[in-house]
Amino acid sequence: MPGAPAVLRALLLCGLAAPPPARPEPLLRSRDRPALEPAPPRRAQPIADLPAAQRFLSKYGWADAPPGPRGPPAAALAQAVRRFQKVNALPASGRLDAATLAAMNRPRCGVPDTRALPPPAAPPRPKRFLPPPPPPGAPPPEVAAPRGVPRAFAKRTLSWRLLGEGASGQLAEAEQRRILRLAFRMWSEVMPLDFREDLAAPGAAVDIKLAFGRGRHLGCPRVFDGSGQEFAHAWRLGDIHFDDDEHFTPPTSDAGISLLKVAVHEIGHVLGLPHTYRAGSIMQPNYVPQEPVFELDWSDRKAIQKLYGSCEGSFDTVFDWIRKERNQHGAVRMRFSTYFFRNSWYWLYENRNNRTRYGDPIQILSGWHGIPTQHIDAFVHLWTWRRDERYFFKGNQYWRYDSDKDQAYTEDEQGNSYPKLISEGFPGIPSPLDTAFYDRRKQLIYFFKESLVFAFDVNRNQVLDSYPMKITEVFPGIEPQNHPFRNIDSAYYSYAHNSLFFFKGSAYWKVVNDKDKQQHSWLPSNGLFPKQSISERWFDICDVHASTLTV
The missing domain is CATH 3.40.390.10 (Collagenase (Catalytic Domain))
Known part of the structure; x- marks a missing residue:
């Protein structure tokens, strides 16, 4: 007691x-x-009779006032019943029939x-x-x-x-x-x-x-x-x-x-x-x-x-994870999932539904095995006819990820041990990085560091002779002063939108693509459209209190 x-x-x-x-x-x-x-x-x-129905209508706001000794006027009661029937998808007769009582x-x-x-x-x-x-x-x-x-x-x-x-x-x-x-x-x-x-x-x-x-x-x-x-x-x-x-x-x-x-x-x-x-x-x-x-x-x-309001915030890295699936006829199809990383958490974004997966965010430690558990600098999927390699970058090191075993390699099929120094695997690339992305058509990895961008040829394993260059030279702003300029958080190529995006803080800049050029030939190649809010294109990427992460 x-x-x-x-x-x-x-x-x-x-x-x-x-x-x-x-x-x-x-x-x-x-x-x-x-x-x-x-x-x-x-x-x-x-609720089986008129007095009980009158009390219900009054209690839940459908009648104007509690019924007096004789109840509300018949016209007012009928109006209240009709209003209740209408929102409950019942015939708005104003009569207290069996279906209306059942709804009550x-x-x-x-x-x-x-x-x-x-x-x-x-x-x-x-x-x-x-x-x-x-x-x-x-x-x-x-x-x-x-x-x-x-x-x-x-x-x-x-x-x-x-x-x-x-x-x-x-x-x-x-x-x-x-x-x-x-x-x-x-x-x-x-x-x-x-x-x-x-x-x-x-x-x-x-x-x-x-x-x-x-x-x-x-x-x-x-x-x-x-x-x-x-x-x-x-x-x-x-x-x-x-x-x-x-x-x-x-x-x-x-x-x-x-x-x-x-x-x-x-x-x-x-x-x-x-x-x-x-x-x-x-x-x-x-x-x-x-x-x-x-x-x-x-x-x-x-x-x-x-x-x-909507959830706002910056991200450490954003990327699409490409995987191969076979349909019932044995044909191979490419599928992709979009991931947003922030601090020690990540979200899977459902592009089909334009929202995050129910139950996210999840700790990186739980979903990605063997990579650093927070503050990832960049992700690159190196994808050619001969190579299919995924890399995470943090500080002066990088990790290769085994998608089949869902864990980072300690040693790959060529005998390379991980993590490795960025300077060893990607000569001429500084560290730590701001972000990076892979251009599959040109077979170049673009690495970003402060106000500079480095174009790395994956076939010759070296930086192109004309690089590094200013980000503003390679990716000019359509409006010159509307540009991230330096310290980009994430460079993200979206297969859902067939476009490259630069993220910085709570804003993004979309890079002009081929379709944009066909529609508006005056647009500069690789130009940046004016910035917009991340939360207006990618919805509900929200933090939760740490105490609920394991719920």
Whole structure:
């Protein structure tokens, strides 16, 4: 049984000075405290008649106000029903038919559809003050923050905590925390916010607190109704509560309600997103059974980035990894994957979907064996009719990578040991490098160092006589002052775009290609188009907090 301080913390979770319960609440338990026997789950009362439907429409923002003794006027009720039917893809008859009642009885989030939850009572917490209900007769708007209250967090690293006294009894507490870490990470993968679990700071200093409860729970003004209907609720820039009468399950389960999916939805509310009825969105008010692969869809990504912006940042190296595959008829086809490296992490970019792979970034140490684990300077794929060699460069050394064994060579088939000095394998090339790329048609490797570029002939194993040259001479700017000039982060030839790009900081410059010249003959050969933002062409390459890398 929790002591008085624990109960007090629970009562303060919603920012309320609520009176203590008459008896210990069974919700304060976890699998780590087996002495507390969980109470059997309650079932929500089904919405089966007009009064229950009126309460539902009022609770979730479809009716203008709670019904009086005689309920709302018939015309207002019919209008509310029609609005609800329309967004649920039902015939907008205004009649309370069986299909409409069934839609009302589906498991759902407790946040109203047309307005945010009302702010808690005293003591006030400014970050929880939310929009008032819309005026009578107004259509369902997007939930907006009231004047003077931010729509989004101003900080870029947010702390969170599953309250120990509010842990569920359905899963081990460690499993609950792991699922919540994954839920926060899913948002961090598509926006420039990090989430950090904080178990040490005072409760008031934690940005987002999460807890499970039943019925009247944790001093909260919202009462859970039992299993089958409302499964959770949340406050913008505030906290999250889960109804512990629901059967929450881990992501690997096909039964019950996925705690991961519900947590991702409720975190969306905390971050400032309203409900939407777009198919595929995680912010739909009703629970949709989890698909085999669950991730945020395009609309959710764009919605959160409208509040917080896109992920920006520089990269150590970017490259396409070419591989050969045989189809069912035995024909060989070339496939490629795009990789972005930054510090000790990397992302695989799915060009077909124009996004990063779900679950990235990953540590270089885990995915690339035997190469330096951070701050790679360059990658080169030397590809001719006779040679197929991949090299990573860092400092004054380079490593050859065995794509078949997925590890760096210690010794290759010619007896060369690795790593080797750049000066030995590529005479005349300085180190450390800024970046490099291989021009397959000319069979030249272009090495970049500060403001100079070196063209290296792979057949004669030497730098061309006319090099080194200024980068601006070999790759002139279409607009002379719109140019990286020196210290390029990465020179990347993209097979998806059939173009060469120079990356520096958060910007890129596209190099004029043959198609550009055919369309506009006045363009200079190898000219650089004016710079653009990397995040506008390659989406959602976002850091995550180090504590979530192994989730």
